[in-house]
Structures are given as C-alpha cells and as structure tokens.
Amino acid sequence: MTSARRQLIDVNATPFYHVINRCVRRAFLCGDDKLSGRSYEHRRGWIVDKIKALSAIFCINICAYAVMSNHYHLVLKIDVDKAKSLTQKDIISRWCQITKGHAIATKYMNGDALLEGERMLLDGLITQWHERLSSISWFMRCLNEEIARKANREDECKGAFWEGRFKSQALLDEQALLACMMYVDLNPIRAGIADSLQSSDFTSIQERIDSLNSPNRLLAISTPQTDSSTNQAHIHHKSLVQFDGAAHLNAQVGIPFHFADYLELIDWTGRAIRFDKKGYIDNQRPKLLNELGIAPDAWLTSAKEFRRQYSGISGRWDSMCAFKKQHNSGKWCKGKASSQALHP
Incomplete structure (x- = not known):
C-alpha cells in the first residue's frame, strides 16, 4: 500500500530526496523506438530544461539527475534558507x-x-x-504535467503518460546521499548505453564535467548564484547544487563532499561495475570510501542496486526506524543489511 507524501517527505528530517518517475506507454519517453522508427531523443532536453526552470522558481535545488529512455531520476534538495528569505x-x-x-x-x-x-x-x-514553493510534490506536479501535455500533443493521443505518481526516497545522511547520487549519475553506464562519464548524456555528472572543462569555469565558480549572467556554461554550473565539503548533511549549504573526491570515486565505481572494463577493487580505494569506512564490495553493490535496496528511506538503520516511527508509516523498514553495510 502506498504512503502519504507527508509520511515520506519531511524537511526537518532531511532536505535531500531521490525521486523517480516512469512512462506508462510502450512508446518511449525518450530514446529511439525501433518498431516505429521514430526518435524521441529531443524529449530528454524537455525534462532537463524544465527541471532547471522550476528549480529557479521553487525553493528546490538539483543535486543530480539522469534522463533515461522511459524514466528519469532526480536527487533534490529543499532549500530551507531560501524559502525563509522570500x-x-x-x-x-x-x-x-x-x-x-x-x-x-x-x-x-x-x-x-x-x-x-x-x-x-x-x-x-x-x-x-x-x-x-518548498513542496517536492508541487515541483513534480508542474514538471510531469507539462511533459505529459507536450508528449501527448506530439503523439496525437490522450490519456495518462506517467504510470503513476512519482516515487521518493528520503536520504537521511551523507552515505545515503553519496550512494544515491552515484547510482543516479551512473545510470547510463550501468545500462550499457554510455561507456564514459563524458558520454553519459543528460546526466548531472556530464554537466559538471563539462563545466569544469569550460574556459569560463573560474567565472562560474566565483560568481554568486543570484547573478543573472547569460553565459551558458555559467548557467549550467549554477543550476546544480555545489559540492562545498561541509562536515555533515545538516550544514544546509551544499553537498557535503569535495567534488574532486566525488569525481575520483565515481570514476573508480564506473570502471568497476562495467563488465567489459578492468575493475579497481584490488587497487587503492578512493579517498571517500576510506573516510567513510565503506567496504568496496558493499559500495559497488549500492551503486548498482540502490533503488532496490531500500523503500522510501535510506540512511543509518536506527535513523530509518526513527523516521518510520515518527511518521506513523509502519514499523518495518526495508534495507537493514544494506544500511549496515554502508554504515559500518
């Protein structure tokens, strides 16, 4: 049985959430349909453009995204400070x-x-x-309604475009956020439709790398987010939550890791989960795994199966149980073994 949103989304517990939505019809959300010969690749751009436009309006920021052929993933952060300042x-x-x-x-x-x-x-x-303006439900409603209308007009049909309401996961701590972002960013590589981070189209990791490679990257990094510059690389850079290296998740500033460490870890993980590439499990572990004390095997399993490991909550096991109890959403939590593996 599904749970009410108030039982799944609580900004007092965490501002970070993983959301997923899937297309209902055989006709693709994006990608190429081999049976009809039609291409829907342009719809990926619809979604990316819309989430960025909505992020500029709502007090909700984008940590990570991946737009696949029949579904998309977002990792969102509710910006409490921005909401209070309005x-x-x-x-x-x-x-x-x-x-x-x-x-x-x-x-x-x-x-x-x-x-x-x-x-x-x-x-x-x-x-x-x-x-x-701080509601993920309203953010997703505005996103999905527009995409559904545009797709239905293009397909010359009526009816539901999405298979149901979006699914969400609360990310209660640093390990959960890191594992989920990695899971989202590596979607194209895991699915075998990209062979590198740079070629993982319509993902946040590709956008972040492109921003680093931009000749204007110093401007993008040093300019405040309220700047109205029209430089395209700058727009891309500031559209995503920045890595600020904060000590803990509740810092309410950005993603609590350094981007260089995240890039090292995602490169290591992406190589290890590809069966046609040499893995690096036996070599020196990335810095973040050492700092968090996560075993390589547990980390790689999480990077491949994060969505299936948990239900609506991910984090330290005691925090997951406390979240469940506080929101009266049942006593049983899915993912005890996975949680304990990520939180040694």
Missing part, C-alpha cells in the same frame, strides 16, 4: 510564473490599496503559495 512579493512573483495567480495578488503587486477582506484573502494565499 518576501511576500517574491512569493507572488514566483508563483505567478507557474500559474495565473489571483486578481487580489495582481492588485497588490500593482500597488493598489486593499480592503481588509482582500488583505486577509491575500495573506491566506501567500501562506499557501509559500508552502507549495
């Missing part, structure tokens, strides 16, 4: 980029005086919109 006009302006808003909000933005009843109505709307 003014009433910021909230209205952002929400009106998604919907038509409300006549009272338009009146307020134009500087017209409001009656007492109108002021009360506006306060209620702003409170509601403020909550939605």
